[in-house]
Structures are given as structure tokens and as C-alpha cells.
Amino acid sequence: MSSILLSNEIIIFLFVQIILFILLSIAFYFSLSIIKNWDFNKTTNKQYKLEKTSYLVILIISFTLIVKIVLFPYFAYSLDNLSNIVPGAMCAAGIVGANEFGQINLTLKILILFFIGVWLIINSLDLKEKTYPFTKKKYFLYIFIFILSIVELFLDFSFLENISTKEPVMCCSVIFGVNNTGSKIPFDLSISNLLIVFYLLYILTTILSLQKSSFLNLIINFMFLYIGYYAVTYFFSTYIYQLPTHQCPFCMLQKEYYFVGYFIWGTLFLGTFFGISSFILKTFINKDLAYTYKYSLIFNTLFVFLCSFYVIRYYLVNGVFL
Numbered sequence: 001m002s003s004i005l006l007s008n009e010i011i012i013f014l015f016v017q018i019i020l021f022i023l024l025s026i027a028f029y030f031s032l033s034i035i036k037n038w039d040f041n042k043t044t045n046k047q048y049k050l051e052k053t054s055y056l057v058i059l060i061i062s063f064t065l066i067v068k069i070v071l072f073p074y075f076a077y078s079l080d081n082l083s084n085i086v087p088g089a090m091c092a093a094g095i096v097g098a099n100e101f102g103q104i105n106l107t108l109k110i111l112i113l114f115f116i117g118v119w120l121i122i123n124s125l126d127l128k129e130k131t132y133p134f135t136k137k138k139y140f141l142y143i144f145i146f147i148l149s150i151v152e153l154f155l156d157f158s159f160l161e162n163i164s165t166k167e168p169v170m171c172c173s174v175i176f177g178v179n180n181t182g183s184k185i186p187f188d189l190s191i192s193n194l195l196i197v198f199y200l201l202y203i204l205t206t207i208l209s210l211q212k213s214s215f216l217n218l219i220i221n222f223m224f225l226y227i228g229y230y231a232v233t234y235f236f237s238t239y240i241y242q243l244p245t246h247q248c249p250f251c252m253l254q255k256e257y258y259f260v261g262y263f264i265w266g267t268l269f270l271g272t273f274f275g276i277s278s279f280i281l282k283t284f285i286n287k288d289l290a291y292t293y294k295y296s297l298i299f300n301t302l303f304v305f306l307c308s309f310y311v312i313r314y315y316l317v318n319g320v321f322l
Contacts, residue, residue, distance in 0.1 A: 004163045007085070009078035014156065016071055021153055023064045028146045030057045031139045040131050054135065058123060061142055065116045068149075072109055073262055080253055088168030092250040093176065098169045101159035108152050110269070115145050117273055118280055125287060134285050141284075172248035176233055184234075186226070191235055198224075198231040202304050205275060209297040214279040214288060221275030221296065228268050232307060236264075239310040244322040264306050271300030 004010060034054050039047060076092060083089035086098065096102035119141050126134040176184070185194055201224040208217045233249045240252050240260065252261030275296035282288045315321055 004082060004085075004160055004165060007078070007082060009074075009081050010160060013071070013075055013078050014160070016067070017153060017156060020064045020067055020071075021149060023060055024146050024149055027057050027060045027064070028143065031142055031146075035136055035139050035143075038135055040135070051132075054132075058127075062120070062123065065119065065145070069113060069116060072113060073266075075109065076250075076253055076262075080250065082163070085165055086163060086169055087166070088171055090171040090173070090251065091248060091254065093172035093248055094169040095163065096250075097175060098164070099159060099162045101155050101162065105152070105155040105159045108148065108155060112145060112148050112152060113269070114273060114276070115141065115148070118277055118284075119145060121277065121281060121289070121292075122285060125285070137285060172251060173246070176247040176249070177245070185230055194227070194231055195235060198227050199304075201227055202300060205271075205300050206297055209275065209293040209300075212278075212288070212290065212293050214282045217275045217293070217296065218279035221272040221300075224275075224300065225268065225272040228272075228303065232264060232268075236307040236310060238322050239314045242314060242322075260306070264303065267299045267303035267306065271296050271298075271303055274299065 005014070030053055034050055034057065037046065038050055038054075040051075079092035079095045082095050083091050086095060089095055089098075096106055119138060122134050122138045122141065126132050126138055185191075189197065201220060204220045205217070205224050208220055229249065234247050237247055237249065237252060238244050240257055241248075249265075250261070251257065252264065253259060254261075273296075274292045278289065278292040278296070281292065311321070
């Protein structure tokens with residue numbers, strides 16, 4: 001077994017993951033019964049017991065899903081710390097690329113976060129209604145999240161136990177290096193064109209949020225998430241590091257950069273999450289929530305402001321751009 005699993009951060013992470021999975025499994029067991037027998041129009045003892053059971057199950061689900069949200073940045077922090085014991089790694093980039101499970105695992109975790117957010121919104125709406133109209137739908141969504149969590153736990157162990165402390169991995173300068181940017185930026189965009197698309201997409205997300213256009217918000221926010229990742233990695237990150245040859249989406253998570261990466265990636269995720277979820281919620285439960293557009297606008301604006309701030313600050317201090 002790899003000594004990676006003996007790292008303090010990894011032990012804590014896996015321990016919490018296993019405890020959460022046990023709780024999620026208990027909730028899954030009762031969820032099946034609730035889905036099968038739930039009928040709020042009935043006034044039987046069975047329905048009354050289901051309502052009491054549902055209340056307890058919702059508490060378990062809500063607690064575990066919220067902890068999973070908190071656990072994600074801790075996972076990123078743990079990977080970053082592993083760079084101290086894995087040869088060749090400068091940050092989490094090398095760790096994620098250490099084997100074939102890393103990128104899939106990280107992507108799945110982000111996807112799960114999205115569905116957790118949708119579930120928490122639906123649950124909040126359901127509990128505010130006297131008839132609990134979305135009960136079955138939110139339990140179906142929970143079962144889907146539970147299935148993804150099974151795959152996630154399998155990938156966690158597959159990924160972590162296959163990280164070698166003896167074989168070197170590629171560092172971020174190799175993975176995201178300047179010499180490779182031309183082939184890695186989508187659509188073969190130049191940096192200047194990438195920035196034009198980035199700011200145009202932000203303007204579009206702003207207009208669509210103000211107009212409350214859920215379907216177009218879905219499409220444009222997906223595009224903004226995609227382009228935003230590349231814009232940060234290959235342009236804005238160089239101003240955070242103040243080095244034109246240092247391009248990496250992970251190093252900004254380190255204390256040397258005041259952990260600003262958590263705020264940058266967090267605002268991008270939240271902004272696009274609310275933009276995308278507006279359509280998902282409208283389709284799934286027929287609810288068009290005004291606050292999803294507002295929060296999408298707020299967090300997308302914060303994200304763009306944070307990114308632009310480092311460029312402006314560098315220019316004001318040095319009088320030139322990188």
C-alpha cells in the first residue's frame with residue numbers, strides 16, 4: 001500500500017469520506033421506502049410515520065452534503081500538501097496528474113458539488129411548502145447523488161493508493177508551461193482573443209441574468225465556466241504569480257499567494273452554478289427563482305473583479321503588462 005495513505009491529511013480526508021458514506025447509505029435505505037410509499041394526501045399512521053422519518057432523513061442528508069461541500073477545499077489542500085512528498089510535484093497539479101484516476105476524480109467531485117447545491121435549494125423550497133410537493137423529486141435526486149458518491153469513494157481510493165512517492169510526476173511548469181499553451185487553449189485562441197471571449201461572455205452572463213433568461217443562462221454560463229478556467233490558467237495566473245512563465249490553476253491555492261485561488265475558483269463555481277441551476281430548477285420543479293440570477297450576477301462579477309484586479313495592480317506598480 002502506498003505511503004500516501006499514511007499522510008495525516010489523507011487519513012483525515014478518507015476517514016471523513018467513509019463516515020459520510022455510511023450516513024449517506026443509511027439515508028439511501030430509508031429514501032427508497034419514502035419514495036415508494038409517500039402520499040401526503042393520505043392521513044394514515046403509515047404516512048405520519050413516513051413524514052417523521054423523512055424529517056430525520058433530511059437532517060442526515062443535509063448534514064452530510066454540507067460537510068461534503070466543506071470537504072472539497074480540504075481535499076484540494078491535502079493534494080497540495082502531498083506535493084511535499086511526491087518527487088517532481090510543485091503543487092496539486094502534479095498530484096492530480098500522477099495517475100489516470102486523478103482528473104476523473106476531481107471532475108466528478110465538482111459535478112457532485114453542483115448536484116448537492118441543486119438538492120439543497122430544492123429541499124429548502126420543499127420544506128417551506130405545507131404539502132411538501134417536491135419530496136419524491138428531491139429523494140430521486142438524492143439517490144442519483146448517492147450513486148455518484150459510490151463512484152467517488154472508489155475513485156478516491158484508486159487515485160490515492162496509486163500515487164507513488166518514488167516515481168517523479170510532472171510539475172505544473174511542464175503541464176501548463178508557456179511552450180505548450182498554443183495547443184492547450186481551446187479553439188487555438190491566442191491569449192488576446194481568449195481575453196476578448198472571456199469578457200464578452202461575462203457581459204452576456206450579466207445581460208442574461210438581468211433579463212432572467214434561464215435557458216440562455218445555462219448555455220452561456222457553461223461557456224463562461226469553460227473559458228474562465230483557461231483564462232485564469234494561462235493569463236490571469238501569471239499576474240497572481242507575477243511571473244510570465246508561471247501558468248498554473250493550483251499554485252494560487254498555496255499560502256504564498258494568500259490562498260486566493262480558493263476565492264477565485266469558488267466565485268467562478270458559484271456564479272456559474274447559480275446561472276446553470278436557474279434552468280435546471282425551472283425544468284425539474286417548475287420554479288423560476290429570481291435569486292439564482294442575482295447570485296449568478298454577483299459571483300460572476302466578483303470572479304471577474306478578482307482576476308482583473310491582479311492585472312491592474314501589476315500595471316499600476318510596474319508600469320507595464322507581463
